[in-house]
Amino acid sequence: MASLSTHIVTLGAENLSWWERFWFRESGSTFADSTDAVYNYIFWVSAIFFIPIVGMVIGFGIKYRRSKVGEVAEVSPSHNTALELSWSVTPAILMAIMFFWGFKAYLSKLVAPVDAEPIYVTAYQWGWNFDYADGYSTNEFEEIAANPESPIIPVQVGKPYKMIMTSRDVIHSFYVPAFRIKRDIFPNRYTVLWFETTDRITHYFDEDDKSVVAIDPDRPGYYLFCAEYCGDQHSQMAGRIATLSPEDYNKWLEARKDTSGINLIELGELVARKNGCFQCHSVDGSAKQGPTWENLYGSEVPGWSPSAAVAEGATPGVAERGYIVESILYPNEYARPGFAIGQMSSFLGQIEGRELDAVVFYIKSLSGDFAAQAEQEAAAELEQQLSETEGDG
Amino acid sequence: MGHHDRPYYASKETLWKTIWSWIYTVDHKKIGVMYLCAVLLMFFLGGVFAMALRAELWEPITNVTKQVQAEVQATDDAGRLVYENGAEVLVPVLNDDETPVLDADGEPKVEPKKNDAGQKVNAEGEPLGDPVMTPEVDADGNPVYEEVIEREGELFKGWTSESGTVNSNNVYNRLFSLHGTIMVFLFIIPAIPAALGNIFLPIMLGAKDVAFPKLNLGSWYIYIIGGLFAVYSLIAGGVETGWTFYTPYSTSTNWGSVTSMVLAAFILGFSSIFTGMNFIVTVHKLRVPGMGWFDMPLFIWALYATSIIQVLATPVVGITLLMLVFERTLGIGIFDPALGGDPVLYQHFFWFYSHPAVYIMILPGFGIVSELIAVHSHKRLFGYRAIAFSSIGIAAVSFLIWGHHMFTSESPSANVVFSALTFLVGLPTAIKVFNWTSSLYKASISWTTPMLYAAFFIFCFTIGGLTGPPLATLATDIHLHDTYFVVAHFHYVMMGGTVLAFLGGLHHWWPKFTGKMYNENWARLASILVFIGFNITFFTQFFLGTQGMPRRYATYVPEFELLHKISTFGSWVLAIAFLMHAVVFAFSLAGGRRAPRNPWGGLTLEWYADSPPVEHNFSHEPLLTHGPYDYDLVVPPGWDPADYPLPDPEAVARAHGH
Amino acid sequence: MAHDHDHQTENEGLMPNLEHDEHAHDDHGHHVHVTPFMPMLLVFVGLLCLTALTLWTAKAEYFYVSNSVNLTVALIIASFKGLLVAAFFMHLIYDKAINTVVVVASMFAVVLFITITMIDIGTQDMVDKTEKGEIAVGGSVQIQVDESGNRQVTRGVYSPFWSDNPGLSIVEQAKNDPENVKKYNKSHAHDDHSGDDHSGGDH
Amino acid sequence: MTTAPISSGAELAAKREPHEDYVHQHHWRNAADEAEAAKFGMWLFLATEVLLFSGFFCAYAWGRMTHYGTWREASHAYLDWKIGAVNTVVLLLSSFTIVMAIRELQLARKWRAFVYLGITNLCAIFFLVAKIALEYLPKLQDKKLPGANFWYYNPHGTHDHLFMSVYWISTATHGVHVLIGVLVISWAMYWTARGRYGPKNFMFVENTGLYWHIVDVIWIFLFPMLYLV
Structure with missing residues (x-):
């Protein structure tokens, strides 16, 4: 019964009695407690109404049970204006309180503080992309709810964050149960949501591994779910929000910021993972929704001809740089035999510059015939880059 | 004719003539019975899907991306495995010395057979995969876009993946979508009005038939056509959009048969509209002489309020679904952000109907419970007018509050308006429960199955109603929206409310329209099991929801496993209880005791008709001499006045303030 | 009964006496209100005049105030026309009040549906306002076809509510936005018609 | 057959027509109830028609609100208000004539009613022919189609494909209603000629008229919205 104990752990979290956490999981954000307070008010009001109603049904049911066939009921009033008014007005007043209290708590969820740090969220089928204000992205991953590519979103503890969210394909919804927040994410539109975590630090930055690690493996951060049904792998669109101390957070930022020193092939793998490419593409030849990347580079792509956007230097019918770039930026221009158009959404404006090169190099390195060449070129690029940096310095 | 002495369903001289008499009937009772059969069939189908999806949720799938191989269908000549779709042939991997390579379990390792070019091939050596999809080009050689690639028409497409393997996500998504679509459009909306309402509304008004009998038959055929569309899309791959068909997912998904299912819902809407029109005109024009508005039974009031919603709200969902069909076939783009459209607009369109539709589902249940409580406790209902007016009030308010389904997607300003308005609906509902x-109080309660169901209804519906405020309150709904809390809430209302009321009403009127009694003890046992199973299944889901389990999830994080297991266990109890009900009814039909005219001692007009009624309901037009709930003034028809001592008339007059 | 009316076959050009002449009686004595001729003709003429008024207010240049004002005027005239048709042609003023109740209820539902939906659509950006110049990448596609039939796919949509110049058309805003000029020019490199041609023209 | 009304009682007795023997259906207490109920039911149906079209009006309002820069331009560029105006007048005329047809039935002059119904039907057919020949076919040729299929060069608009969507679906749905109207009026003409309808039984024609008026009213709104402003 591991699940039972896990459940009880969740119920009894955060210095509160089990009863106070009976309904909700631990509160991870500053406005979780005000939400819970409204809920508890509604709960007790409901209980005060529910118990007499059920009690009356049971009590009358026993007391006025018909003992003999045909027996008629005693005479009682058929209406009572005072009674009827009182049970109309009382709930009305109680519900007015519910509305105003809930509205007040909602307002605090609505308007982000001015100093909130923006994180740009792009949701897609079926994953998340988190771009921090300085232009670099999270690329921490762990397996949650059957998805090995679930992202970890490191945030600084006790600092307000504003999520500016959009979607690449269908409607998704950003939902962190511990924060009591949720907002739908639409294609073609931005929606905004903000939160500030409580002072609990869940992760630390591991200097050696250059990654964030959970302090307590049993309670690693706060779940992020997609709450709006978005298709096949909806339930695998999970993630975790990890809170770090300011020092660790800055160290993590530093480590993430600098991709210039990374070999193109490694960077390509990072970019691919960050953008959720492995949801649909394998690198070991196995079949997924999209073509495998193993031995893709240099293979024949019957019927493909370069579109105007990538016409320069692209060879028709062979999966070289032009083909890969077009597939990333304009995926619906052409579909390989056996794969349907419309499965992939465009990464135009999402992957560009060195990152785009990096993905091409990474795919190239997965092809046996070209691997050595790719590694050679990537190493040369890195060397040149380093020498330029030294030259500047 | 013989319609003055023979039951309405009496068989004709030949079997063919009997069948013909049902196909061409304009008798509201026969149409109601045909509705009842169709609706119960759909309830069974939706229930099967519910059981399957609860079973899928028994435990989280640890790695759904690793797909499970489907069962082996056959082996080919050489003893090698061939899969169902004839697609893939597995050949043993051989060492250099031609011996099979063994895997970790000691079994020969196999791999797909490939041709020289490295493509996987089938048994005939032909390369695998779909036909090559060359993009269609126009005259200038530019690719032609198609918004939606329809893959309809292939049987059971999408339940398995391309390579013939079972995909848990796909299966689960189809299960919950089909469960929702069938239960909402094919079961719960027509269940009470079109089946029980059709049989009893004219009789309770003392009329010979509904106002437009041919339209009534027409609406049944429209229902059947819509049902056939739904069954077609079920066979042709099902839907995986949820019953709400939210865009842009529903416009972009190319699996399953979304278009035909949407058309099914569109067609079913007309059936609902015609029933509603018929009932409104019947109530206005065909009440027996002497029956004023406040002499109508409360079931009629509830059906009248329901019909108002059906007439005023259903056309909007009709046009919404039609536009969705246009969206998928013509790509009109109004709901599709890829073309500059607005998916939130779709949600407004959809919920403008579908929120009032919630009251189409529950209001008739209120009506039935009013009848059950009055008849089975031989008691004048407290606050008749309050109950009647609250039905109309709920119908009116239902048009103002659809936005609370969109608290996470619409604008905050609209949120505030809708949140405030949503609380309004709590008042008439609370008034009903209190009444x-x-x-x-001081009733004479006979704990028959219908009365048990009325009590269970009050219990479950009160829970369902009281979990409404957390969903109407902005701060809490932001947390609870689209979680299992919502699932539990609307099942407590829809199932704990409507379905329990429907079952109560079915038992209540079963002797009247079949002419047979059922076994009271077994039915009571089954109803208690329904109550227990229902609460086990759905009360746990409140906890799941507040803990943050989103709905429509094929798998989940391990913390939720225990609660899901309890919930699934409850669904088994529920299934057993429903089967028990079916058996009790079957025994009743086969060899039930002949029903008396008035087994419960009711005072409404249907208890003055024969059991079962004759073709035109009454041999002579009934004469209305008393109100529907005057149990303290009138001896119910067929009851011995010696066993039914009426109270002192002066006490009655005092109590009622005359 | 038909022969009750034999005496007035031809000369009914003037407003008839409703009480006596224009009520047919059936066997059970229930009244059938015979539709009068002259009021209906007047209503028809009135409808034609109102149609002319609509055209005049919509098309005369000196009457142009703004898009929304002119639409409102046109809709008010249309409502008045609809009212005339419903009241006279559709016999609402002669019939039982319940039919009018049905009409009013349906109108109420329509107004409710459209206004509340528009309240939401119109206030979507009041809190979720993002900085100008941010264009959602990917999700939105706009299609334009140039003269040679080539299809241009532009991504990103501007809401007029996010803009400083809500009067401009959406593409004008996109084109004038410095953030977007580079991208737009690139995608319209061979398109000579990306200018400010506002006239539209009849195909 | 002559279109002159039957004017003498003797002639009438000789040619007793079906409507004179009309008996209400068995479940009604009298014909008045039946007629009132039929009309009431028809009004309820018309309410559903209004709400059906409200979806298009709402979509129009949405487009007008969010894309109003291009909305008006697209209307002026693609639609010819003159055709719309002529069709409006034609529909108004047909509404008037069907009212007159009912009047003639109430006065038991079936051939006058027949002629009025015929004029109504001709107007309806004219409306459809004008719509298809002068509007739909040229637009089909120019690829001014709804939404994704819109393939027409327009130098300044990007959301006129949405305007065309609203135009096509609303006018096409309206056109289907006109077509249904033609069929129903033809049915009414046939049975008028056969003498089914008269002062005791004109409910079918009256309900046809109500239906036809609501089609007219919807066009009264669609015309300025789509063609004018």
Whole structure:
């Protein structure tokens, strides 16, 4: 019964009695407690109404049970204006309180503080992309709810964050149960949501591994779910929000910021993972929704001809740089035999510059015939880059 | 004719003539019975899907991306495995010395057979995969875009993946979508009005038939056509959009048969509209002479309020679904952000109907419970007018509050308006519950199956109603929206409310329209099991929801496993209880005791008709001499006045303030 | 009964006496209100005049105030026309009040549906306002076809509510936005018609 | 057959027509109830028609609100208000004539009613022919189609494909209603000629008229919205 104990752990979290956490999981954000307070008010009001109603049904049911066939009921009033008014007005007043209290708590969820740090969220089928204000992205991953590519979103503890969210394909919804927040994410539109975590630090930055690690493996951060049904792998669109101390957070930022020193092939793998490419593409030849990347580079792509956007230097019918770039930026221009158009959404404006090169190099390195060449070129690029940096310095 | 002495369903001289008499009937009772059969069939189908999806949720799938191989269908000549779709042939991997390579379990390792070019091939050596999809080009050689690639028409497409393997996500998504679509459009909306309402509304009004009998038959055929569309899309791959068909997912998904299912819902809407029109005109024009508005039974009031919603709200969902079909076939783009459209607009369109539709589902249930409590406790209902007006009030308010389904997607300003308005609907609902409860005071309660169901209804519906405020309150709904809390809430209302009321009403009127009694003890046992199973299944889901389990999830994080297991266990109890009900009814039909005219001692007009009624309901037009709930003034028809001592008339007059 | 009316076959050009002449009686004595001729003709003429008024207010240049004002005027005239048709042609003023109740209820539902939906659509950006110049990448596609039939796919949509110049058309805003000029020019490199041609023209 | 009304009682007795023997259906207490109920039911149906079209009006309002820069331009560029105006007048005329047809039935002059119904039907057919020949076919040729299929060069608009969507679906749905109207009026003409309808039984024609008026009213709104402003 591991699940039972896990459940009880969740119920009894955060210095509160089990009863106070009976309904909700631990509160991870500053406005979780005000939400819970409204809920508890509604709960007790409901209980005060529910118990007499059920009690009356049971009590009358026993007391006025018909003992003999045909027996008629005693005479009682058929209406009572005072009674009827009182049970109309009382709930009305109680519900007015519910509305105003809930509205007040909602307002605090609505308007982000001015100093909130923006994180740009792009949701897609079926994953998340988190771009921090300085232009670099999270690329921490762990397996949650059957998805090995679930992202970890490191945030600084006790600092307000504003999520500016959009979607690449269908409607998704950003939902962190511990924060009591949720907002739908639409294609073609931005929606905004903000939160500030409580002072609990869940992760630390591991200097050696250059990654964030959970302090307590049993309670690693706060779940992020997609709450709006978005298709096949909806339930695998999970993630975790990890809170770090300011020092660790800055160290993590530093480590993430600098991709210039990374070999193109490694960077390509990072970019691919960050953008959720492995949801649909394998690198070991196995079949997924999209073509495998193993031995893709240099293979024949019957019927493909370069579109105007990538016409320069692209060879028709062979999966070289032009083909890969077009597939990333304009995926619906052409579909390989056996794969349907419309499965992939465009990464135009999402992957560009060195990152785009990096993905091409990474795919190239997965092809046996070209691997050595790719590694050679990537190493040369890195060397040149380093020498330029030294030259500047 | 013989319609003055023979039951309405009496068989004709030949079997063919009997069948013909049902196909061409304009008798509201026969149409109601045909509706009842169709609706119960759909309830069974939706229930099967519900059981399957609860079973899928028994435990989280640890790695759904690793797909499970489907069962082996056959082996080919050489003893090698061939899969169902004839697609893939597995050949043993051989060492250099031609011996099979063994895997970790000691079994020969196999791999797909490939041709020289490295493509996987089938048994005939032909390369695998779909036909090559060359993009269609126009005259200038530019690719032609198609918004939606329809893959309809292939049987059971999408339940398995391309390579013939079972995909848990796909299966689960189809299960919950089909469960929702069938239960909402094919079961719960027509269940009470079109089946029980059709049989009893004219009789309770003392009329010979509904206002437009041919339209009534037409609406049944429209229902059947819509049902056939739904069954077609079920066979042709099902839907995986949820019953709400939210865009842009529903416009972009190319699996399953979304278009035909949407058309099914569109067609079913007309059936609902015609029933509603018929009932409104019948109530206005065909009440027996002497029956004023406040002499109508409360079931009629509830059906009248329901019909208003059906007439005023259903056309909007009709046009919404039609536009969705256009969206998928023509790509009109109004709901599709890829073309500059607005998916939130779709949500407004959809919920403008679908929120009032919630009251189409529950209001008739209120009506039935009012009848059950009055008849089975031989008691004048407390606050008749309050109950009647609250039905109309709920119908009116239902048009103002659809936005609370969109608290996470619409604008915050609209949120505030809708949140405030949503609380309005709590008032008439609360008034009803208080009135029912007070009616039991000093009653003479007979704990028959219908009365048990009325009590269970009050219990479950009160829970369902009281979990409404957390969903109407902005701060809490932001957390609870689209979680299992919502699932539990609307099942407590829809199932704990409507379905329990429907079952109560079915038992209540079963002797009247079949002419047979059922076994009271077994039915009571089954109803208690329904109650227990229902609460086990759905009360756990409140906890799941507040803990943050989103709905429509094929798998989940391990913390939720225990609660899901309890919930699934409850669904088994529920299934057993429903089967028990079916058996009790079957035994009743086969060899039930002949029903008396008035087994419960009711005072409404249907208890003055024969059991079962004759073709035109009454041999002579009934004469209305008393109100529907005057149990303290009138001896119910067929009851011995010696066993039914009426109270002192002066006490009655005092109590009612005359 | 038909022969009750034999005496007035031809000369009914003037407003008839409703009480006596224009009520047919059936066997059970229930009244059938015979539709009068002259009021209906007047209503028809009135409808034609109102149609002319609509055209005049919509098309005369000196009457142009703004898009929304002119639409409102046109809709008010249309409502008045609809009212005339419903009241006279559709016999609402002669019939039982319940039919009018049905009409009013349906109108109420329509107004409710459209206004509340528009309240939401119109206030979507009041809190979720993002900085100008941010264009959602990917999700939105706009299609334009140039003269040679080539299809241009532009991504990103501007809401007029996010803009400083809500009067401009959406593409004008996109084109004038410095953030977007580079991208737009690139995608319209061979398109000579990306200018400010506002006239539209009849195909 | 002559279109002159039957004017003498003797002639009438000789040619007793079906409507004179009309008996209400068995479940009604009298014909008045039946007629009132039929009309009431028809009004309820018309309410559903209004709400059906409200979806298009709402979509129009949405487009007008969010894309109003291009909305008006697209209307002026693609639609010819003159055709719309002529069709409006034609529909108004047909509404008037069907009212007159009912009047003639109430006065038991079936051939006058027949002629009025015929004029109504001709107007309806004219409306459809004008719509298809002068509007739909040229637009089909120019690829001014709804939404994704819109393939027409327009130098300044990007959301006129949405305007065309609203135009096509609303006018096409309206056109289907006109077509249904033609069929129903033809049915009414046939049975008028056969003498089914008269002062005791004109409910079918009256309900046809109500239906036809609501089609007219919807066009009264669609015309300025789509063609004018």
